[in-house]
Amino acid sequence: MSELQRLLAAYDAERKLGNACALATVVEVKGSAYRRPGARMLVTGEGQLTGTISGGCLEGDARRRAQQVMHRGKPEIIVYDSTDIDDDLENGAQLGCQGQIFILLEPIDFTDVYNPLELLRDTFRLQQPSVLATVLKSSDAAIAPIAERVLLLNNGNTKAGAINPNFIQQQLLPEMQDVLVNGTSACLDMEYAGVNIRVFLELIKPAPLLTIYGAGNDAQPLAKQAKNLGWRVMVIDGRPLQASAARFPEAELVQVARTGELQQYVNPTGFTVLMSHNYYYDLAVLEQLEQFPTLDYIGILGPRKKTDRMLADLAQKGIDTEALDKRLHSPIGLDIGSENADEIALAIMAELLAVRNGLNGGFLRNLDAPIHNRNQIIKALSNG
Numbered sequence: 001m002s003e004l005q006r007l008l009a010a011y012d013a014e015r016k017l018g019n020a021c022a023l024a025t026v027v028e029v030k031g032s033a034y035r036r037p038g039a040r041m042l043v044t045g046e047g048q049l050t051g052t053i054s055g056g057c058l059e060g061d062a063r064r065r066a067q068q069v070m071h072r073g074k075p076e077i078i079v080y081d082s083t084d085i086d087d088d089l090e091n092g093a094q095l096g097c098q099g100q101i102f103i104l105l106e107p108i109d110f111t112d113v114y115n116p117l118e119l120l121r122d123t124f125r126l127q128q129p130s131v132l133a134t135v136l137k138s139s140d141a142a143i144a145p146i147a148e149r150v151l152l153l154n155n156g157n158t159k160a161g162a163i164n165p166n167f168i169q170q171q172l173l174p175e176m177q178d179v180l181v182n183g184t185s186a187c188l189d190m191e192y193a194g195v196n197i198r199v200f201l202e203l204i205k206p207a208p209l210l211t212i213y214g215a216g217n218d219a220q221p222l223a224k225q226a227k228n229l230g231w232r233v234m235v236i237d238g239r240p241l242q243a244s245a246a247r248f249p250e251a252e253l254v255q256v257a258r259t260g261e262l263q264q265y266v267n268p269t270g271f272t273v274l275m276s277h278n279y280y281y282d283l284a285v286l287e288q289l290e291q292f293p294t295l296d297y298i299g300i301l302g303p304r305k306k307t308d309r310m311l312a313d314l315a316q317k318g319i320d321t322e323a324l325d326k327r328l329h330s331p332i333g334l335d336i337g338s339e340n341a342d343e344i345a346l347a348i349m350a351e352l353l354a355v356r357n358g359l360n361g362g363f364l365r366n367l368d369a370p371i372h373n374r375n376q377i378i379k380a381l382s383n384g
Contacts, residue, residue, distance in 0.1 A: 002207055002229075002230025002231075003040070003051055003230060004120060004124055004230070005124070005230070006050055006051065007040055007042050007050055007051050007117065007120070008117060008120070008121055008124070009050075010042050010044075010048075010050035011042060011108070011117045014042075014044055015110045018110075019044055019045050019046070020044070020045040020070045020107070020108075021042055021043060021044045021045065021070070021107075021108050022042075022043045022066040022067070022069050022070045022105055022106060022107050022108060023040060023041070023042055023043075023104075023105075023106055023108055023116055023117065024040065024041040024042075024043060024053050024062050024066055024103050024104070024105050025038070025039070025040050025053075025103065025104045025106075025116070025134075026038065026039040026040075026053050026101060026102070026103055027077070027102050027103065027104045027134065027136055027187070027200040028100075028101075028102040028136070028187050028200065029099060029100070029101055029102070030099060030100040031099030031100060032099040033054070033099045033101050034054045034055040034057075035052065035053055035054055035055075037185055037187075037200065037202065038185065038202050038204070039051070039052065039053050040053070041053045041059065041062065042117075043062070043063050043066035043067065043070075045067065045070060047063055047067065049063060053101075053103060054101070058080055058101070058103070061080075062078075062103060062105070065078055065105055066105050069105045069106065069107055070107045072107075073107055074107070075104060075105060075106035075107070075146055075147035076104075076105050076106075077102055077103065077104050077105070077136060077137075077146075078102075078103050078105060079100060079101070079102050079103075080100070080101045080103070081100045082099055082100075102136075104134065104136065104147060104200075106147045112161075114148075114149060114159060114160070114161040116132075116134075116149060119132060119149060119151045119159060120132070120204070122151060122153070122159065123151070123153070123204045123206070124206075124207075126153055126154065126155070126206075127206040127207065127232075128153065128154035128155070128206055129154050129180060129183075129203065129204065129205055129206065130151060130152060130153045130154055130180075130203075130204045131151070131152045131176040131177075131179045131180050131201055131202065131203055131204070132149060132150075132151050132152075132201075132202045132204055133149060133150040133151075133152070133172055133175075133176055133199050133200070133201050133202075134147065134148075134149050134199065134200045134202070135147060135148050135149070135163065135197060135198075135199055136187070136198045136199065136200055137196070137197065137198035138195065138196070138197050138198075139195050139196045139197075140195040142164075143163070143164045143167060143192060143193065143195045143197070144163050144164060144167060144192075144195065144197045144199075145161075145162055145163070148161040148162050148163050149161050149163075150163060150168055150172060150173075150176070152173065152176045152177070152180065154180065158173070164192070166192075167192045167193075167197075170192070171190055171192055172190075172199065175188060175190075175199075175201060176201055179201045179203050180203070183203060184203065185200075185201060185202045185203045186200075186201050187199070187200050187201070188201060207230050207231055207232050208231050208232070208270060208271060208296075208352075208356055209231070209232045209233075209234065209267060209269070209270030209271065210222075210223075210226045210231050210232065210233050210234070210270065210271045210272075210273065210352065211234045211235075211236065211267050211270060211271070211272045211273070212233065212234070212235045212236070212272075212273050212275065213236050213237070213272065213273065213274050213275065213276055213281070213282070213285045214235075214236075214237055214273075214274065214275035214276035214277065214278075214281075214282075214301075215235050215236075215237035215239065215242035215243040215244075215247065215248065215254070215276075216237075216242060216275065216276070216277055217341060218275065218301075218341040218344060218345070219235065219248075219275055220247065220248065220341075221341050221342045221344075221345035222273065222275075222344075222345040222348055222349065223235060223248050223250045223251055224250050224345075225345050225346065225349045226250070226349060226352075227250035227251075229349070229353075232252055233248070233250055233251045233252065234251055234252060234253040234254075234255070234267070235248045235251045235253070235254045235255070236254075236255045236256075236257050236262075236265050237255075237256065237257070237276060237281075238256065238257060238258040238259065238276075238278075238281055239256070240256050243255060243256045259280065259281060259284040262284055262285055262288050263288055266288045266289060266291075266292065267295075268292040268294050268295070269292075269294050269295065269296065270295065270296060270297075271295075271296050271297040271299075271352055271355070271356070272285075272289060272295060272297065272298050272299070273299045273300075273301065273332065273348060274286065274298070274299065274300045274301060275300075275301035275302075275332075277301075277302075279306065279309075279310075282300065282306075282310065283310050283313060283314070286298070286300070286310055286314065286324075287314060287317070287319070290314070290319055290324050293327070295327070296355065296356065297329060297352060297355050297356075298327055298328050298329065299328075299329040299330070299332035299333075299348065299351070299352075300328060300329070300330040300331075300332055301331075301332050301344075301348075302330075302331070303331065304330055304331055307325075307328060307330040307331075311324065311325055329351065329355075332347075332348055332351065333347030333348045333350070333351050334347045334350045334351045334354070334361040335347075336350070
């Protein structure tokens, strides 16, 4: 279950009981922090927490402040500042991370269809990228009240709270569309009709889809790890006894598909792993996947010589295997010395995360750059 799913489940439980709750959202970070903008935590009136906004150092104080926000019924932005590390360790929140963390605390109105969790539910249902704009500061609440939002879905539809519609159309939507295209969240200072407005434009990505071709015992820990990290999982195999929902309770689809039926069960996007341990089945799958350059990842379990043989067989069919080979991850996984099925699944999952985030796996101690937002920095430098 993803973090968003856990938040929605906790929210629905509190709504059913009619219990007050508040949402804490990291909306901006300057410097270093454990969680990045978009991290969320639901706080109930009794102090129960779902989700995290830090590594545990802020949750206690944020819980207390969130309960005060529930009582007052008004949103509030709080700032945790650890840029002076000595002062912070002695008098502050003892973060030790030398950064400023801006957190929006807001009471949740269950009757408001534009409350943040209902808008997030819309993004989850659609399973496509979207942008959520949140007002952080405003010199005129009549134009843009603090904590009001606009949601831009990938299909162009919008949902908006009590924000001036002209401001949305003329200034906010163009910026949101840029975020959707560029793939980078941002905090922007804007001016409309003499009103100063600061807005957090958050890119919300859908849960990634992992299709596993092969339903052997070694596929089970991979499916479980992917699900625990919030990925959607599908498992496909030609063996009915292996490809069963009982063996893969984490998967949203478990499908028996023989080689002649595979074209019906190819997802043109997402991440795919071939691990059937049957050469001809993997070969048939790879022949189908070759037709979809939109796939983010094609990984093949087993030695490289197996992949080379598959490419040679496909070349005899007239397939451009040189282009295909550049898209393959073979052997699959990061080099961490994996031996058993759980360790191999860990190596594969780590590589999948690295590819999704546009990074190479390696020791962080060898990194001479910020841990977060490295791909954004590289993109900015290349555009400059």
